[in-house]
Amino acid sequence: MLQVSRKFEYGLHAVTYLATKGLGRVVTVKEMADEIGFSQEFLSKAMQSLKRAGIAASVQGVKGGYRLGKAIEEVTVADIALAIEGKPHLVRCGVKADRCEIFSSCHHRGYINTLQHKIQALLTATTIHSLLKEIEG
Amino acid sequence: MLQVSRKFEYGLHAVTYLATKGLGRVVTVKEMADEIGFSQEFLSKAMQSLKRAGIAASVQGVKGGYRLGKAIEEVTVADIALAIEGKPHLVRCGVKADRCEIFSSCHHRGYINTLQHKIQALLTATTIHSLLKEIEG
DNA sequence: CTTAATAGGGTTAAAATAGTCCTATTTAAC
DNA sequence: GTTAAATAGGACTATTTTAACCCTATTAAG
Ligand code: SF4
Ligand code: SF4
DSSP: OOOOOHHHHHHHHHHHHHHHSOSSOOBOHHHHHHHHTOOHHHHHHHHHHHHHTTSEEEEOSTTOEEEESSOTTSOBHHHHHHHHHOSOOSSGGGTOGGGSTTGGGOSOHHHHHHHHHHHHHHHHTOBHHHHHHHHHO | OOOOOHHHHHHHHHHHHHHHSOSSOOBOHHHHHHHHTOOHHHHHHHHHHHHHTTSEEEEOSTTOEEEESSOTTSOBHHHHHHHHHOSOOSSGGGTOGGGSTTGGGOSOHHHHHHHHHHHHHHHHTOBHHHHHHHHHO
């Protein structure tokens, strides 16, 4: 269906939330989930992925939470997608060749791979900074 | 995971198969499935979708099968995707607004929709004709 | 030492995708 | 006209992926 995962949307919303509500401020998952309207548990998983990628930074313990890990000019939508969904692969042979029974005789991979790179370029072209400008402006 | 459906790949392979093996020739699903290396039953479903969209034409009865329904200069990858997967929607609110609990407060739709249009433009930019030239050349 | 938070493994539930099966219809060939 | 080879398509099942939840451990403020 060529659809973006829900977790990615959770992550994207979370990052823009962090970016708008105080740049250095530490925000709990609970606050974000309540404000945005998402499931706290699931958003928590998304935040953990973002943290591992350095997009968010975490503070543990009471008064803990998350804040941005990078300047919003340096985080692209592609980064968030990578952090949450892992390396993109439009076709199953991108995961592993033997996942496709016709791998050795397929003549379409080249095209599909360039297509993928173009899509990736689109995602890379948008930083969170420019996304916010687009939303507000 | 942003992955293309298997049925779409079946369809794409089938169309290029029809295009290379004789333009007017009527080819059975069995032949295509055997040659390409796909499941006959499932490929059959893909062909039915392509037929409904006019991309393939069918001949029923003994000696029946499929042939191309349009000139390969007039069929784009986007057409095949549309025929097989239906209207694209990168996010669930594209199917129906109430599929997302935060629809009314979401500020990301605009961006995601332009992203979708750009991806769609990429698919529309490749006709089967140009795809074949790319493969052969 | 208690409490509020993240970290993360493991499990379950729901949905989408992939594939199969079966029957009806069409039509060429005999 | 009967048979056989094909598409048409509905219904079903299996598999895989996604989404969500639960539970325990760890961290650190008060
Ligand atoms: S059909 Fe080709 S592009 Fe698609 S998964 Fe198989 S090898 Fe890859
Ligand atoms: S979060 Fe926004 S873009 Fe995503 S499905 Fe909901 S309304 Fe649509």
